[in-house]
Amino acid sequence: MTAFASVKETPSPGIEISEEWSVAVDTIAKSFTRSLPPTVFVCGAKNSGKTTFSRYLLNTFLTRYKSVAYLDTDVGQPEFTPPGCLSLTIIDEETLDLTIPCLKTPQRCYFFGDVSSKRDPETYLYCIYALYDHYRKDLRISCKNGSPGAAELPLIINTPGWVKGLGFDVLVDILKHIAATHVVKINISSKEKNLPSGAFWLDDLDECSVNLVEITPARKDSYNRSVLVQKKARLIRELRLMAYFRQCFPSSMSITTIKELALALASLTPYQVPISSIKIRHLHCEVPNSEVFYSLNATIVGLAISCEDSQSLPVCVGLGIVRGIDTLKNVIYLITPVPQSILASVDLLLQGYIQIPTGLLQVQGCMSPYMSANVVTLRGLSH
Numbered sequence: 102m103t104a105f106a107s108v109k110e111t112p113s114p115g116i117e118i119s120e121e122w123s124v125a126v127d128t129i130a131k132s133f134t135r136s137l138p139p140t141v142f143v144c145g146a147k148n149s150g151k152t153t154f155s156r157y158l159l160n161t162f163l164t165r166y167k168s169v170a171y172l173d174t175d176v177g178q179p180e181f182t183p184p185g186c187l188s189l190t191i192i193d194e195e196t197l198d199l200t201i202p203c204l205k206t207p208q209r210c211y212f213f214g215d216v217s218s219k220r221d222p223e224t225y226l227y228c229i230y231a232l233y234d235h236y237r238k239d240l241r242i243s244c245k246n247g248s249p250g251a252a253e254l255p256l257i258i259n260t261p262g263w264v265k266g267l268g269f270d271v272l273v274d275i276l277k278h279i280a281a282t283h284v285v286k287i288n289i290s291s292k293e294k295n296l297p298s299g300a301f302w303l304d305d306l307d308e309c310s311v312n313l314v315e316i317t318p319a320r321k322d323s324y325n326r327s328v329l330v331q332k333k334a335r336l337i338r339e340l341r342l343m344a345y346f347r348q349c350f351p352s353s354m355s356i357t358t359i360k361e362l363a364l365a366l367a368s369l370t371p372y373q374v375p376i377s378s379i380k381i382r383h384l385h386c387e388v389p390n391s392e393v394f395y396s397l398n399a400t401i402v403g404l405a406i407s408c409e410d411s412q413s414l415p416v417c418v419g420l421g422i423v424r425g426i427d428t429l430k431n432v433i434y435l436i437t438p439v440p441q442s443i444l445a446s447v448d449l450l451l452q453g454y455i456q457i458p459t460g461l462l463q464v465q466g467c468m469s470p471y472m473s474a475n476v477v478t479l480r481g482l483s484h
Contacts, residue, residue, distance in 0.1 A: 116199045118157060119319040126154075126161050129283050129314065138166070138241070138255040140280060144272060145287030146294045147262030150318045152180060153199055154287065155259045160195045162255050168193045170208075170236055170254050174229050174275065175261040177216035177334060181205040183345040183420055184338040185214050185403070185455040187225070189232045191240075191254075204345060209235055212403025212417035214384040214453015216338060217263065221385050222271050230278050231414055233258075237280075264296050276302035283312045290317075339458035342401070345420060346461075348438035359460040366461060371424045371434040372444065379433075380407070384453040394426045396452065397433075399462075403451035404439055415451070418443050422457060423450075 133139050139162075143155045155171075162169045171190045173179045181190045181203060188207035196203055211228040218225035241254055258279065264272060276284070284302075288295045300309040343362060349369060356362050381393060388396050400423050405415035421437035437444070 116153060117319045119317075121316050122154060122157065122319055125285065125314050125316050126158050129158065129285075129312075130161050130165060132283075132312065133165070133255065137282070138253055139282045140256040140258070141283045141285060142258045142260070142276060142279060142281040143285045143287075144260045144264065144296060145262065145285075146264055146289050146291075146296075149262065149287040149289050151262065151287060152178070152259060153319070154285065154316075155257050156180070156196065156199050158285075159192060159257055160197070162257070163192070163195050166253055166255055168254055170240060170256045172229070172232055172236065172256060172258045175259055176213050176218065176225070177261060178337055178341075180259060182207055182210060183342050183455075184216055185212060185401075185420075185453055186417060187211045187213050187228045187232060189236055202341060202344065204341075204348070208240075210417045211414050212384075212405060212420075212451045212453065214403060214451060214455060216334075216454070218261075218271055219263075219267060220454075222267060224384075226271065226274055226278075228414060229275055233279050264294075269296070272296075273302045281311050283314055285314045285316065288315055288317055339460065342420075342455075342458050343461065346422065346436070346438065349436060359458075363461045363463070366422070366436060369436055371436050372441075374433040374435050376426075376428075376431045376433060379448055379450055381450050381452065384451055394428060397423050397450070398426050399423060399457065400452055401455045401457055402435075403453070404437060404444065404447045405449040405451050406446050407449045415449050417451070418447060420455075421450075 129139060129141060141158060143151050143158070145151050152175075159169055159171060169192050171181065171192055173181065173186075173188050173190070176185055176187060178184070179186055179188065181192075182188045183204070186207075188210040190205050190207040192205070209232060211231070213221075213225060213228060215221070236254075236256055241256070258275075258281070260272060260275070261268070284300075286296055300311065300313055303309055343359065346366060347356060347362060350356060350365060354365075356365055381397060383393075383396070402421050402423055403417045404419050404421050405417050407415045419437055419439035421435045421439070423433060424436050425434040426432075427434070433450075439447075
């Protein structure tokens with residue numbers, strides 16, 4: 102039985118795995134050593150199948166390793182977190198249906214606060230470098246500190262489909278920082294949309310020590326041309342955000358429509374956060390002090406824990422919806438699925454450009470946050 106047989110035995114509806122993909126994945130999986138597990142960088146044009154290939158590779162690795170690290174650099178359509186996040190997640194269980202999005206708690210996460218790196222590529226790269234360095238220093242080689250088997254932690258890096266102009270420059274910068282053992286490049290039929298041929302990230306005099314794997318999308322038409330899976334990016338982002346905030350309620354609770362979720366969130370008792378206990382940081386823009394609360398109300402924010410080291414990035418523990426602000430009581434009303442035990446450490450709200458899904462806003466007669474009788478006060482937020 103091959104390493105990918107378990108995946109093929111339970112095919113995902115609408116997902117095709119070509120023989121070319123199977124051979125590529127099997128070759129990568131067999132090329133590991135115990136001292137240096139593979140680091141696989143997956144790149145290619147928009148809608149070429151990068152995420153599907155990455156998850157297929159992930160499932161294959163899990164037949165050989167106990168856990169696999171997954172570094173997601175696609176802030177618009179991340180695999181295991183809501184949009185706007187850059188994350189490193191440790192996966193220890195296969196997801197046989199590749200069509201099902203899976204929200205997981207990342208090992209480390211930074212809230213970038215936008216769906217593209219275009220607005221602030223320097224901060225975007227800084228976050229990715231920090232995540233990779235955390236993997237390299239604290240996870241991959243931690244066996245040297247006496248943790249058995251910790252070195253056997255391969256890494257998969259999924260990337261966005263923006264591969265031209267500034268997007269190409271950002272991709273090259275990431276590749277130059279990451280010591281990849283394999284670069285998987287998915288080429289589509291429209292050659293002008295592809296990345297350059299060969300080891301495009303290297304300078305002329307650099308030697309290539311990376312295994313370059315070039316493949317085509319799994320789907321083909323009768324003329325052997327690539328068939329790209331068209332995705333409605335905004336809709337996918339909104340559905341992922343709604344799935345995230347659905348976690349505010351028990352899975353046994355019957356919520357089957359967007360309207361039911363909106364009504365449930367509107368009726369949910371929010372956390373009451375003293376304004377004096379937190380800091381508010383606006384990402385990618387400057388907001389006048391007089392407009393801070395106006396801009397924050399009815400937005401999605403990153404819930405973060407600031408670091409003593411001013412050079413370190415604040416770690417994001419989840420997202421929240423600012424349901425209302427009472428400046429007379431000096432409190433912010435917040436809805437989030439993050440457990441209260443973790444919220445007690447939050448001291449920073451990060452506001453970016455991640456918007457509340459329109460379906461959650463189109464509900465009439467919602468209860469005002471100030472009418473809630475049993476508000477929970479997060480006293481642990483104070484320093």
